[in-house]
Amino acid sequence: MAKSILQSDRTYCFICGRNGNGDPLEEHHCFSGNPSRKLSEQDGLKVYICGNRCHRNGPKSVHRCQKTANALHKLAQMAWEAKYGTRKQFMERYGKNYL
Ligand SMILES: [Zn+2]
Ligand SMILES: [Zn+2]
Structure with a gap:
């Protein structure tokens, strides 16, 4: 299991x-989704957040609120590019540019 970057x-x-x-x-x-979740695990694109309020159930929780999810997508892509490679490589791996 990779550490969060x-x-x-x-x-x-x-x-x-x-x-x-x-x-x-x-x-x-x-x-x-598949395979992005598995890639997130491999690349350490994960965070620790309040299970109820911020993760699953709150109105702004990441699984309920697209805005919150998008903010994390952007931060994750920036961290990936800083550590692993170019934007093109990110897009090849995750299928999309979030920035
Ligand atoms: Zn929280
Ligand atoms: Zn989650």
Whole structure:
């Protein structure tokens, strides 16, 4: 399992900064679907976020709110390009340019 390249410290929520008390942090892969989720795992494109509020159920949670999802897509692509390769290579791997 690869380490996140977006967040080395797993003790706070990547989105809101809370520490998981009362709403335990969960791992979120920045890109979903097949094969993007698997690639996210390989490349470390994942973050730790409040399971209820920021991940699954809140009105602005990443699985409910396209705006939040898009913000993470952009950050993930920037981190990928900084670490692994060019924009063209990112697009070949993930099928899309988010920036
Ligand atoms: Zn998720
Ligand atoms: Zn949060």
